[in-house]
Amino acid sequence: SQDEIILAFESSCDETSVAVIKNGDTIMSNIIATQINSHKRFGGVVPEVASRHHVEEITIIIDDALKESGISYDDIDAVAVTYGPGLVGSLLIGVTAAKTIAYAHHLPLIPVNHMAGHIYAAAFVTKLQYPLLALMVSGGHTELVMLNGPADFSIIGETRDDAAGEAYDKVGRVLGITYPAGKEIDRLAHLGQDTFNFPRAMDNSDNLDFSFSGLKSAFINTVHHADQLHQTLSREDLAASFQAAVVEVLVDKTMTALQQHPVKQLIVAGGVAANQGLREALGARLATQMPDVELIVPPLRLCGDNAAMIGAAAHILRGKHVFAGETLNAEPNLNF
Numbered sequence: 001s002q003d004e005i006i007l008a009f010e011s012s013c014d015e016t017s018v019a020v021i022k023n024g025d026t027i028m029s030n031i032i033a034t035q036i037n038s039h040k041r042f043g044g045v046v047p048e049v050a051s052r053h054h055v056e057e058i059t060i061i062i063d064d065a066l067k068e069s070g071i072s073y074d075d076i077d078a079v080a081v082t083y084g085p086g087l088v089g090s091l092l093i094g095v096t097a098a099k100t101i102a103y104a105h106h107l108p109l110i111p112v113n114h115m116a117g118h119i120y121a122a123a124f125v126t127k128l129q130y131p132l133l134a135l136m137v138s139g140g141h142t143e144l145v146m147l148n149g150p151a152d153f154s155i156i157g158e159t160r161d162d163a164a165g166e167a168y169d170k171v172g173r174v175l176g177i178t179y180p181a182g183k184e185i186d187r188l189a190h191l192g193q194d195t196f197n198f199p200r201a202m203d204n205s206d207n208l209d210f211s212f213s214g215l216k217s218a219f220i221n222t223v224h225h226a227d228q229l230h231q232t233l234s235r236e237d238l239a240a241s242f243q244a245a246v247v248e249v250l251v252d253k254t255m256t257a258l259q260q261h262p263v264k265q266l267i268v269a270g271g272v273a274a275n276q277g278l279r280e281a282l283g284a285r286l287a288t289q290m291p292d293v294e295l296i297v298p299p300l301r302l303c304g305d306n307a308a309m310i311g312a313a314a315h316i317l318r319g320k321h322v323f324a325g326e327t328l329n330a331e332p333n334l335n336f
């Protein structure tokens, strides 16, 4: 048929996911198996545990994704896979599965950068118009990324220390919130007030880099100091104050980036794009200061790790004839 069908794999961290994507913008299936419950008691993702789960799950998930989409191997035009960045043992499971299927069914293999996948989750929301800007906020990355054309990325700002999601998870630990803590802090924040006035790092400079480790330390010191004095602080106010500081810096830097690099669309991507406070604040600032810029935020289920976004990015890469051979390897430190 005329339709392009891509079978996509994602296994970079603690989600095993396989998706079937039609023409780069239609999800026929997107099966996501999360391992969160196996990692929670360790306070973070344990690489050994993660790879073992991927091995156990992957063939079942492939079958589920094919069954739900109703397609057969004969309908598939290409196989796509995340090959980095991520945990090497986790990445290897997806890469090996994708290579095997591509080889067995004589299909081209498309190598996808996990970050590009997060950004292209936006392709399920609207038609993308270049140049565009992406605010990439996840557990491992915090970056402002310009796309001057399809899959043509350049980083114009990035964190110098912790990623935004990492900061959420670390302060969450101090509040006794299990990993990953972002969603729960977001919920608490809406019940409290910004009373602590935590630092907003590098907020008044023209440069587009971020820093969250000072904020994280200020938060942890505040809680420990209160503990020593046997005082109990409001969890809601702590969460609200932390979130206000993170969101203010993310929004301010994004507005500065938009002034320096005029675009028609702004994509917010990655796990932290699920943050309600960030979505509201960015929407409000754009509406008053740059009403012509379209804000694109993927639906919640496409903000976290999933294979649908990898299929969307693969569609763009196929158009640029980006293919890999049987020698494709996992690249844990892959950059744009």
Ligand code: KG4
Residues within 6 Å of the ligand: 013, 137, 138, 139, 140, 141, 164, 165, 166, 168, 169, 180, 181, 182, 183, 184, 186, 270, 271, 272, 273, 274, 275, 276, 303, 304, 305
């Ligand atoms: O993109 P992602 O699923 O995995 C990575 O590639 O890193 O992002 C996971 C991160 C975690 O740090 C989690 O705490 C954070 O996204 N997160 C949130 C929210 N939901 C998930 N952070 C803030 N607010 C949320 N609602």
Ligand code: ZN
Residues within 6 Å of the ligand: 114, 118, 138, 270, 271, 304, 305
């Ligand atoms: Zn991710």
